[in-house]
């Protein structure tokens with residue numbers, strides 16, 4: 001408890017220092033607004049779009065894409081990893097194509113996704129999905145392969161059904177490795193979401209950035225950037241909480 | 256219910272493992288018929304195929320030849336197995352681990368909790384129900400594994416050195432507890448041990464095995480009266496048997512000692 005409290009103090013202090021430096025640069029140092037808007041102007045820009053409701057539309061869109069991409073990427077990553085470890089013959093066939101796809105830079109494929117899946121929400125979710133899938137998949141394969149053979153003995157002895165074995169033994173045993181992949185995937189998902197919105201469409205935090213910079217609304221641009229940072233932090237916090245709950249049995253999971 | 260004369264019928268069972276560097280004969284042909292409710296101890300040096308034999312009986316491994324028949328009339332889980340290591344699920348609490356066989360066979364939670372709590376108390380882990388395996392000592396984990404093996408009440412109980420990680424005093428208590436369970440439930444028990452005293456104290460018959468290649472050397476009937484207790488350990492017949500078992504284990508192995 002005291003550890004958590006002192007961490008909160010640390011974060012607050014760091015934030016205060018940053019805010020002060022920001023204010024100092026724009027106030028006493030007198031940097032022009034088109035380079036660095038003051039905290040107050042940024043805040044005003046934020047409040048304005050919050051009041052018109054635009055903020056929630058953009059934030060909601062980005063968040064929705066990230067969450068959908070994360071969920072779909074996780075399910076597919078875990079499912080395919082599981083099938084591959086259960087049926088090693090299949091792994092021989094799938095390994096090659098998967099390695100090629102994995103090494104291909106997904107960001108570079110983004111324009112192709114737009115060509116294939118359009119300017120709408122679909123191409124964005126596909127990009128996020130492709131960014132989340134691989135780290136989760138790699139983690140899950142490692143997790144499933146590392147299963148203690150004695151656990152297999154136990155499930156065989158108890159005559160567990162495939163579903164019971166997966167739900168009760170294999171998935172929880174692989175969870176630590178899956179989480180390693182998921183945490184990497186979550187960072188990538190945010191990058192992918194913003195990037196996809198830069199390239200096409202008329203909604204999302206990424207779009208808000210391109211719009212603001214094209215129209216020289218630097219305070220709005222700053223507000224959008226800050227929102228993205230906050231979104232990344234929230235994502236990190238949510239995953240950490242989830243990890244604490246799911247992996248508390250590992251003990252001493254500090255993060 | 257009449258007792259089965261051939262609860263476990265092992266006829267000419269042998270096992271050869273195929274490894275990268277050739278084949279390993281883990282077990283030369285073994286034959287033995289075990290009655291329902293019998294208590295069998297198995298002693299032998301490391302690597303003589305004791306674990307292999309138990310795995311074959313449990314169906315975890317397939318024999319290379321011979322046959323094993325269990326007279327258990329189609330029960331889904333005829334054997335409980337206490338492995339050489341505890342093999343608890345590290346993400347489940349002790350009570351959840353003990354209840355696991357019940358949970359996965361459709362027993363109600365309330366019923367499962369009741370059975371699990373009784374067993375946990377019996378193996379001396381009361382107060383640790385909500386602990387995780389990593390918070391327990393090796394011996395305590397092993398006792399939790401014993402409770403789990405008993406939880407869905409299998410007619411046959413296979414135990415692979417279950418007490419090797421337990422101190423001598425606790426071990427004596429667990430031995431007496433095991434005899435009590437055995438007597439009140441009529442289970443057929445096969446117990447592997449490195450202790451000839453333990454083997455003689457517990458069993459109706461002791462199987463002596465030798466290594467390289469692993470095979471059954473001889474079987475001793477234990478004629479000590481039941482119920483057994485502290486006075487058994489003073490019985491000259493008990494000491495004679497223990498000495499005999501020691502000799503059996505020593506004679507063939509010119510290299511082992």
Ligand SMILES: Nc1ncnc2c1ncn2[C@@H]1O[C@H](COP(=O)(O)OP(=O)(O)OP(=O)(O)O)[C@@H](O)[C@H]1O
Pocket residue numbers: 272273274279280281299300301302303304305306307308339469
């Ligand atoms: N999966 C396996 N693959 C190859 N060889 C094996 C395998 N399992 C056991 N063996 C071999 O079979 C022999 C008997 O092994 P087993 O585990 O049954 O011995 P044990 O009597 O239980 O020994 P211990 O008292 O040390 O537990 C050993 O020589 C071992 O190397």
Ligand SMILES: [Mg+2]
Pocket residue numbers: 305306307339415
């Ligand atoms: Mg063994």
